Amino acid sequence: MGLRVALTGNHAVAYAVKLADPDVIAAYPITPQTSIVEKLAELIDKGELRARMIRVESEHSALAACFGAAVAGARTFTATSSQGLLYMHEFVHWVSRARIPVVMAIVSRTINTPWNIWPDHSDFVDQRDAGWVMSYAMDSQEAFDLTLQAFKVSEDPSVYLPVMVGLEGFIIGHTAMPVEIPDENIVKEWLGERRQPYVIDGSEPLGLGGLTFPEDTEDMFYHIQEAMNNAKNVIKKVDEEYGKLFGRKYGGLVSCYNCIDAKYIAISMGAWSGDLVEAVDKLREEGYPVGALRIRYYRPFPAEDIWEIVRNAKGIVVFDRAISFGAWGQIYTDLVAGFSLYTNKLPQMANIVAGIAGVNVISEDFYGILKSFIDKSESGTLERNYFAWIKVRR
Amino acid sequence: MSKIETRKLPLPHDARDKLLPGDAACPGCPIPIALKVVSAVFGEKAILVIPACCTSVILGTYPGQAIKTSVIHVPFASAAAVASGVSQALRTRGIKDVHVIAWAGDGGTADIGVASVSGAAERNEDIIYIMYDNEAYMNTGIQRSSSTPRGAWTTTTPTGKIENKKDMARILIAHGVPYVATASVGYPHDLYGKLQRARSMSGFRFIHIHAPCPPGWRFDPQYTVRVAKLAVETGLWVLYEYYDGKLTVSGPSRPYMDPAKRKPIEEYLKIQGRFRVITDELINEIKKYVNENWYWITKMSR
Numbered sequence: 001m002g003l004r005v006a007l008t009g010n011h012a013v014a015y016a017v018k019l020a021d022p023d024v025i026a027a028y029p030i031t032p033q034t035s036i037v038e039k040l041a042e043l044i045d046k047g048e049l050r051a052r053m054i055r056v057e058s059e060h061s062a063l064a065a066c067f068g069a070a071v072a073g074a075r076t077f078t079a080t081s082s083q084g085l086l087y088m089h090e091f092v093h094w095v096s097r098a099r100i101p102v103v104m105a106i107v108s109r110t111i112n113t114p115w116n117i118w119p120d121h122s123d124f125v126d127q128r129d130a131g132w133v134m135s136y137a138m139d140s141q142e143a144f145d146l147t148l149q150a151f152k153v154s155e156d157p158s159v160y161l162p163v164m165v166g167l168e169g170f171i172i173g174h175t176a177m178p179v180e181i182p183d184e185n186i187v188k189e190w191l192g193e194r195r196q197p198y199v200i201d202g203s204e205p206l207g208l209g210g211l212t213f214p215e216d217t218e219d220m221f222y223h224i225q226e227a228m229n230n231a232k233n234v235i236k237k238v239d240e241e242y243g244k245l246f247g248r249k250y251g252g253l254v255s256c257y258n259c260i261d262a263k264y265i266a267i268s269m270g271a272w273s274g275d276l277v278e279a280v281d282k283l284r285e286e287g288y289p290v291g292a293l294r295i296r297y298y299r300p301f302p303a304e305d306i307w308e309i310v311r312n313a314k315g316i317v318v319f320d321r322a323i324s325f326g327a328w329g330q331i332y333t334d335l336v337a338g339f340s341l342y343t344n345k346l347p348q349m350a351n352i353v354a355g356i357a358g359v360n361v362i363s364e365d366f367y368g369i370l371k372s373f374i375d376k377s378e379s380g381t382l383e384r385n386y387f388a389w390i391k392v393r394r
Numbered sequence: 395m396s397k398i399e400t401r402k403l404p405l406p407h408d409a410r411d412k413l414l415p416g417d418a419a420c421p422g423c424p425i426p427i428a429l430k431v432v433s434a435v436f437g438e439k440a441i442l443v444i445p446a447c448c449t450s451v452i453l454g455t456y457p458g459q460a461i462k463t464s465v466i467h468v469p470f471a472s473a474a475a476v477a478s479g480v481s482q483a484l485r486t487r488g489i490k491d492v493h494v495i496a497w498a499g500d501g502g503t504a505d506i507g508v509a510s511v512s513g514a515a516e517r518n519e520d521i522i523y524i525m526y527d528n529e530a531y532m533n534t535g536i537q538r539s540s541s542t543p544r545g546a547w548t549t550t551t552p553t554g555k556i557e558n559k560k561d562m563a564r565i566l567i568a569h570g571v572p573y574v575a576t577a578s579v580g581y582p583h584d585l586y587g588k589l590q591r592a593r594s595m596s597g598f599r600f601i602h603i604h605a606p607c608p609p610g611w612r613f614d615p616q617y618t619v620r621v622a623k624l625a626v627e628t629g630l631w632v633l634y635e636y637y638d639g640k641l642t643v644s645g646p647s648r649p650y651m652d653p654a655k656r657k658p659i660e661e662y663l664k665i666q667g668r669f670r671v672i673t674d675e676l677i678n679e680i681k682k683y684v685n686e687n688w689y690w691i692t693k694m695s696r
Contacts (some may be wrong), residue, residue: 024479052482057513062477064468064510068443068479071485076479199483200464201493205438209467212456233403338503377538 002182002246009172013079013105014039016276018049019187020103021356023194026054026065030084031117032169033107037079051077059084063091063104070100071208072176073199075151078102081169082109082123089127095162096131096224098209099197101154102162104132105147107169110357113321118358119168121270121322124133125298127164131224131229134299136166136269138255140177143167145248146296148187150373152238155195166298171271183247190245209247212236235297253302255294258284262291264374265310268319269295269331272361276319279366294298295377297333303338312377314346315377317370321355328387338376346385348377353389361392397681405434405586412437417460421451422581424605424622426452428462428526431582432495435589438463440493445473445507447499447511448533449526471506473498474514477521485520493593496523500541501531504560511562515569515598522592522599525562528607536610543630544680545663545672547612554671558683563688566600567636574636579606580622582645584633588644591635604631612667621665624679629656629684632691641694651692659684 008102017025025044027037043049054065054225059080066076080088095102108119111126118144124136133153137143150163167173200206212220236252243249250307257277259265268276273294280292293309295302307332310316320329332351339346351375355361369390376382412433419426425448432440441464444450450467454460468476473496481494496514503511503525511523530548531537538548540560547554566574573595577585586601592599606615606621613621625631626646632643643651650656659681663669 024482026475026479052486054478054482055517056456056475056478057509057516058470059508061478061513064472064475065479065482067468068466068476068481069483069486070479072441072480072483074483076483091472094469127655156519175688200441200466201487201489202439203442204463205459205464207453207456207459207467210453210456210459210465212450306618392625 002180002212004178004180005190006176007140007144007179008035008174008176009137009143009167010035010174011039011148011226013167014043014143016029016144017077018043019181019184020075020077020151020189020191022051024054024060024066024069024076025051025078025331026055026056026069026076028059028062028080028084030059030081032038032109032173033079033081033084033105035174036105036107040215050206051392059088059192060091063088063095066102067091067095067098067100069097070102071200073194073196073201075194076102077104078107079107081107082111086111087121092127092130097220099159099160099224100136100162101196103147103150103154103381104162104164105165106164107173108166109169112194116357117169119171120358121166121355122169124166125322127136128299128330131161131202132281132299133159133161133163133228134166135163135297136295137172138273138294140172140175141248143172144179144181145242149238149242152191153231156234157195159234160197161224161227161231162350165340166210166270168271184243190241208299219341232300232302233254250296253297253300253305257292257294259291259293259309261289261311264317265274265291265293265313266317266319266366266370267293267295267306267331267335269298272319272321272355275361275363276366278363279370281308282363282367283370288371288372290374301334302336303341306335307339307342311343315346315373317350317352317373320351320353323353323356323389348382351387354392359392365392401514405431405582412462414460414462416454417452418454420609420615422608422618423452424528424607424618425449425526427579427582428585428603428605429661431585432524432589433461433463435495435586435593436463436495439491440495441466443468443473443480443494443496445498445502446470446533447502447527449497451533463542470502472510473502473507474521474523475509477523477674478514478517480521481520486510494521496521498523498525500525500527500529501539504541504562505539512569515566515571515600518571518597521598522601524601524603526603526605528605528610528611529559532607532610544683545669545676547668547671563600563602570641571600572597572637575600576602576604576631576633578604578622578626578631578633580619580626581633584644584646588635595637607680610668613665617665623664624657624662624665626650627657628646628659629688630659630664632687634691634695641691643691651688653688
């Protein structure tokens with residue numbers, strides 16, 4: 001099997017990119033993403049990575065350069081965070097609507113002002129309508145695996161969409177853990193050559209993105225929705241293949257912990273899912289029938305998969321580490337909308353927004369929130385579903 | 395350096411094989427004139443990267459395209475960055491005979507795109523950047539850009555622009571790129587020669603084409619070339635090339651190094667409706683600007 005080394009989440013992403021053997025990397029520095037591209041620059045400098053690196057003058061140009069290179073037949077990668085992601089947002093849409101495979105890592109950091117470099121999910125979920133396949137890691141190993149798999153999913157002919165891989169800055173990005181790096185040759189064979197729907201390299205005159213009337217444009221966008229649906233199966237297939245080849249299978253778009261017999265299920269995404277699992281363990285010890293479900297892919301949104309798991313649950317607590325100001329957490333919003341397609345009667349639900357702007361939420365916090373929800377539900381005092389923004393202070 | 399004489403080259407007759415009839419340009423539009431010369435030089439072995447500009451519309455609607463060359467339409471601020479990516483990908487893939495050309499207007503170059511132009515120039519990306527300068531946002535309906543000349547009416551400067559035109563060619567010379575040239579649709583042979591020279595070189599090459607716009611500048615569509623030539627003959631627009639650390643005034647502009655040979659600036663201004671609101675005071679300011687520009691060019695060409 002592969003090599004086990006201690007890697008931060010950011011370096012894990014960089015080594016996954018190295019194994020994917022990209023042709024062109026373009027990036028612009030921003031905390032907390034920077035150590036990904038620093039590592040890639042070092043690998044190129046040492047001759048361990050043959051990619052060309054374009055040190056662009058902005059994030060807008062970073063994704064623009066990746067787009068140009070990808071259109072011309074190159075496997076490409078970029079990474080950014082927070083303000084950088086917002087600055088390139090125009091191009092985030094452009095790339096997916098052109099159906100061009102590109103992989104990008106998002107090392108999450110809250111959105112400013114005020115200046116704040118700590119993580120929440122607000123930068124990542126802000127991209128949810130942009131037509132990218134969006135995955136989110138829980139630890140460095142998963143950041144590595146998702147990054148490598150992103151190239152495979154992105155370049156699948158039934159998908160042909162860009163893929164972004166999210167991981168929280170500092171908590172994952174800058175914290176080392178043992179990461180297994182698979183064998184280069186097996187990866188190479190599994191990933192294969194670059195695939196994309198068209199190539200513009202001057203070998204024949206070809207136009208991309210010219211003025212298009214509404215009916216044709218709508219048709220193109222409709223195909224993106226279809227590709228998103230296809231992506232669900234591709235993600236599961238890639239997860240299976242990867243599990244067989246490299247020994248790590250996560251379960252597809254979601255990952256479950258003690259869900260099978262659970263009467264109550266907590267839903268989350270990202271690093272704090274680890275703390276949530278600790279809380280679930282403690283509650284189980286105390287006899288609470290609770291499980292944890294983790295969203296690994298935010299787009300395509302796995303509403304159907306989640307519904308299959310939670311349909312018999314009495315109560316669901318959804319933890320969001322981002323807020324749509326004036327509404328609720330984005331995962332909760334998507335879940336309720338998704339569930340409404342499968343049932344006329346929603347389970348008891350609560351939406352907890354917490355950990356905003358990098359506020360630290362620990363397993364004791366999850367424990368208290370879940371215990372309170374379950375106690376109320378069991379005693380019949382939970383009158384209706386509720387939303388709460390819980391500001392943890394210690 | 396290449397010994398291409400810019401004045402005497404004949405234009406090939408097959409330019410229309412690449413730039414096809416039936417584009418969506420306004421009558422008298424300078425863009426097809428310039429694109430014809432570009433396609434005469436590069437044929438199908440070019441990839442045009444085009445941000446939001448008149449050309450986005452002129453090239454026609456999906457699934458058709460009025461040019462038999464590869465085209466990538468891109469967001470407003472990104473032509474130089476996308477072209478950088480395309481160029482790097484082609485180099486990685488070992489493709490050497492295809493030229494990557496960013497083709498952008500003055501807004502996409504001097505305003506919203508200036509950071510990406512500067513970035514690509516500083517990195518000396520292997521691309522040819524062509525700025526066709528119709529001196530305002532024409533596609534959106536004649537709004538002022540930083541490349542609009544002083545005194546010109548636009549829909550956002552109803553009493554005329556107060557500031558001088560931003561000089562992109564000079565800005566690119568300051569970047570130390572291998573090749574910078576100014577050109578005009580009034581002198582297609584000169585442009586042809588400059589494109590040939592750019593084609594023979596590598597690294598970041600910048601060509602700034604003066605492109606009079608009949609509806610935007612308020613003149614009769616039959617006078618596009620006349621207006622373009624008057625800009626040169628009055629000395630307001632100067633054709634030159636800069637490479638190997640040396641600036642050379644091009645043939646059509648050479649006579650006007652002598653101020654006495656220049657036509658009165660009023661001849662250029664009065665043919666265009668956009669300068670109808672101009673005052674005598676402003677005309678004097680423009681004359682001063684012309685003199686200062688020539689002073690710099692003359693100094694640079696020594």
